[in-house]
Amino acid sequence: MTQALRTIPATRAKDTRPKLRIFEFKSEIPASWRLTLGVAVWVIFFAIWQLAAWSGVMPAILLPGPGKVLTALYTLFAESGFLGDVLVSVWRVMLSFVLACALAVPLGILMGAFKTVEAFFSPFVSAWRYLPAPSFIPLLLMWFGAGDAQKLALLFIGVIWFLITLIADHTKAVQKDLINTSVTLGGSRLQVLRTVVVPAALPNIVIAMRQMLAVSWTYLVIAEITAADAGIGAMMMRAKRFLHVDQIMAGILVIGLLGLICDYLLRALHAQAFQYLDEYS
Amino acid sequence: MQSSTILSVRNVCKTFPTRGGGVEALRDVSFSVARNELCVLLGPSGCGKSTLLNIVAGLHTPTSGSLSLEGRPIHGPARERGMVFQSYTSFPWLTVLENVEYGMKLNGIPKAERRERALHYIGLVHLTKFRDAYPKTLSGGMKQRVAIARTLANAPEILLMDEPYGALDAETRWHMQEMLLEILRTTQTTILLVTHDIQEAIFLADRIVFLSAHPGRLKTILELDFKKGKEIRSKEDLVELAGYPECEREIMQLMRGEAKLEEDA
Incomplete structure (x- = not known):
């Protein structure tokens, strides 16, 4: 009888607790691990960079160490008025992106909602998507000169087509039954669009914006190194002329940081605005 | 006026166009639903019962035949024919209260x-405590209750339900079925409900319209006489009722007959 119904002492349980393994498919890891690993990758990166700079594989002028780059960054802000360049760049990215969204959001939603609108615009949008934006630079220079307009136009062309496509796809993915629910409750086409299609697609539209804003930052440098007048890219081109590699690297660092901040802000906005969703995807 | 016809479906055919000439989903289906009756559309899978319900809702158009509600021909979806779907359709960005107010808005x-x-x-479906909650915090059964309350609050002349409990686990399904009967006792409602669950059909229906498959045709209409005048509140009440096993066996044989025809064909 004792064999059939045997209780296992509670203390045994401790020994059978599953061990945390370093490599486990798709399983969550403790927050402390995440933080440590996230910091570690940067420590390793800076260490390799510093070692490379010390080793002398390249002349110090072409490969300054991280310390020199940070010093250059400080000098740029403190003495060379770099903040003005940064603000010009931020302004260009923001303005062009707002203009792109103002066109892409309504158009993408209409394309996703109505097959007729999609059939009309889709061949056009798809074709433009395959044209590399930088190939328009000579044209834009001739049309708009070397000023702000040319840069804004390039940034606009760089993101608009993908933005439209992504938003149209997210709108298309809105569950048919949600639309049918509204329709069978008496919703008109405009009501369904306004009260179901838009709110249902909106969380994913914001995600699409976040992704394309990152792309916009990559086009910024391309826009600013051609016909450089002001901006982060322009500073980097000036630095190249005087072989200030530390300043060029400082510029790259700043663009990276700004991109990260944008990404974080949109992520926070998403989490705040769409609290009703199950989880952030 | 208890038995007056509210919905009438006459000679409805539906063929979905395909590359190879079309798939016939429904052939010459006619039946009617009386006011304040719960009519169940039952049949094996592929009998076109959901297609038929979608045609009544106005979400599909019949290839031929005609439908009318209160004598008015049906063209397209409208408030008078509210529908509850199998998938969860609570709008996640609205609270329970806002969801139920949605149609009226x-x-x-x-x-x-x-x-x-x-x-x-919301009280009728026992969700008063959750009126300010968002759907993400609700279980599947609660989401379906929101959908039912939202459609009823919109005062349709007929409530259409497309396998409304199909996605729920067995125990939740019972509770939902019992709750639907409870709602019917207190409100005057006409319901046309699609299911493939035989027990659900017998439990809920005043009348069962049985369709056969490929293409969907009207096989028979079953009047559930053994339930007439009986107070049935729970599944236990039903199972204990004289005549229930015979009724269930008859429908099972109908289903099986359909399956056999499929094999022979």
């Missing part, structure tokens, strides 16, 4: 009346 019901009616129906 579309139809321009004044705010005070909207609120009062919404709260009444």
Whole structure:
């Protein structure tokens, strides 16, 4: 009888607790691990960079160490008025992106909602998507000169087509039954669009914006190194002329940081605005 | 006026166009639903019962035949034919209360009346405690209750339900079925419900319209006489009722007959 119904002492349980393994498919890891690993990758990166700079594989002028780059960054802000360049760049990215969204959001939603609108615009949008934006630079220079307009136009062309496509796809993915629910409750086409299609697609539209804003930052440098007048890219081109590699690297660092901040802000906005969703995807 | 016809379906055929000439989903289906009756569309999978319900809702158009509600021909979806779907259709960005008010808002019901009616129906489906909750915090059964309250609050002339409990686990399904009967005792409602669950059909229906498969045709209409005049509140009540096993066996044989025809064909 004792064999059939045997209780296992509670203390045994401790020994059978599953061990945390370093490599486990798709399983969550403790927050402390995440933080440590996230910091570690940067420590390793800076260490390799510093070692490379010390080793002398390249002349110090072409490969300054991280310390020199940070010093250059400080000098740029403190003495060379770099903040003005940064603000010009931020302004260009923001303005062009707002203009792109103002066109892409309504158009993408209409394309996703109505097959007729999609059939009309889709061949056009798809074709433009395959044209590399930088190939328009000579044209834009001739049309708009070397000023702000040319840069804004390039940034606009760089993101608009993908933005439209992504938003149209997210709108298309809105569950048919949600639309049918509204329709069978008496919703008109405009009501369904306004009260179901838009709110249902909106969380994913914001995600699409976040992704394309990152792309916009990559086009910024391309826009600013051609016909450089002001901006982060322009500073980097000036630095190249005087072989200030530390300043060029400082510029790259700043663009990276700004991109990260944008990404974080949109992520926070998403989490705040769409609290009703199950989880952030 | 208890037995007056509210919905009438006459000679409805539906063929979905395909590359190879078309798939015939429904052939010459006719039946009617009486006021305040719960009519169940039952049949094996592929009998076109959901297609038929979608045609009644106005979401599909029949290839031929005609439908009318209260004598008026049916063209396209409208408020008078509210529908509850199998998938969860609570709008995740609205609270329970806002979800139930949604249809009335579309139809321009004044705010005070909207609120009062919404709260009444939320009470009817036992969700008063959750009126300010978002759907993500609700279980599947609760989401379906929101959908039912939302559709009823919109005052349709007929409530269409497309396998409304199909996605729920067995125990939740019972509770939902019992709750639907409870709602029917207190409100005057006409329901046309699609299911493939035989017990659900017998439990809920006043009348069962049985369709056969490929293409969907009207096989028979079953009047559930053994339930007439009996107070059935729970599944236990049903199972204990004289005549229930025979009824269930008859429908099982109908289903099996259909399956056999499929094999022979």
